[in-house]
Amino acid sequence: MNKTPNILNREPRKFLPEDFKITNWDALEPYFQELSDREITSADQLRSWFRERSELEAVVSEDLAWRYINMTCDTSNETYQQSYQFFIAEIQPKIAPFSNELNKKALKSTFWEEIKEEGYAILHRTLETELKIFREQNIPLFTEIQTKSKEYGTISGAMMVELDGQEYTLQQASVRLQLPDRDKRETAYHKIQERRLQDKDKLDDLFNQLIGLRHQVAKNADFGNFRDFMF
Numbered sequence: 608m609n610k611t612p613n614i615l616n617r618e619p620r621k622f623l624p625e626d627f628k629i630t631n632w633d634a635l636e637p638y639f640q641e642l643s644d645r646e647i648t649s650a651d652q653l654r655s656w657f658r659e660r661s662e663l664e665a666v667v668s669e670d671l672a673w674r675y676i677n678m679t680c681d682t683s684n685e686t687y688q689q690s691y692q693f694f695i696a697e698i699q700p701k702i703a704p705f706s707n708e709l710n711k712k713a714l715k716s717t718f719w720e721e722i723k724e725e726g727y728a729i730l731h732r733t734l735e736t737e738l739k740i741f742r743e744q745n746i747p748l749f750t751e752i753q754t755k756s757k758e759y760g761t762i763s764g765a766m767m768v769e770l771d772g773q774e775y776t777l778q779q780a781s782v783r784l785q786l787p788d789r790d791k792r793e794t795a796y797h798k799i800q801e802r803r804l805q806d807k808d809k810l811d812d813l814f815n816q817l818i819g820l821r822h823q824v825a826k827n828a829d830f831g832n833f834r835d836f837m838f
Contacts, residue, residue: 620666622659629670629694632701638663639705643712650721653713657730660709667702670694678757682764688757695753700746707741710734740828740836748827752820759813762806768798777802 619625622638629635642660647653674694678687714734723731767774770783783795803810821833830836 620662622662623666627666629667629698632698635667635698636701639702639709643705643708647712647716647718650718653716653718654722657713657727667698671699679760679764682761688761691757692754695757696750699753700750703741703746703749704743707738710738710741714738740830742824742827745824745827748820748824752817752824755813755817755820759810759817762809762813766802766806768795768802770795770798 620627627634642656642663645656647656671691671694674687674691678684678691681687714731719727719731764776766777768777768780769775770780777799780795780799784792786792786795821836825831825833825836828836
């Protein structure tokens with residue numbers, strides 16, 4: 608089933624067209640380029656620049672979120688798989704360098720002092736952190752992390768068990784672990800664990816690969832481990 612957004616009372620777009628869709632990088636790049644090239648000569652222009660950047664990033668985030676939702680709701684749908692993979696492989700890696708340049712541009716502005724008391728202090732700290740941990744060599748690693756995570760989710764989402772002559776996903780079957788009938792609980796438990804064990808080696812391998820990739824991301828950014836990188 609294709610999930611589509613039903614958004615109520617969304618603020619009208621001011622930077623992007625209302626009917627804008629992310630079909631490829633060529634459609635999206637001009638908006639990032641415009642923000643990168645724009646001259647900011649006043650505090651009002653800096654506020655406007657942040658609002659329009661926020662709008663652009665919100666559109667990007669929402670688009671990715673719906674691709675992910677569609678893919679995870681129907682893990683057997685190849686179109687949804689390809690749509691999500693296209694975004695993380697062809698769109699996100701091109702956004703990352705632009706985002707870093709926009710962070711630099713914002714932090715170099717001479718108008719921070721005029722707006723910092725308006726709730727921008729936390730944003731300033733966030734941009735400084737993002738700039739500090741950004742590494743060009745991590746861009747393909749993040750793509751690989753998302754790809755491996757997608758593979759992990761696809762395998763997990765495809766797991767089914769048969770109970771009382773009917774097939775259930777593991778999430779559906781886990782509801783039976785709350786039943787008052789002990790025999791039904793036990794049957795469901797064993798079925799779930801047996802099904803998970805069938806793909807144990809694949810999932811363990813992916814998990815180990817993800818640990819290695821995340822550790823490399825942290826090392827590239829001069830952190831001892833991925834936990835410290837994230838927090």
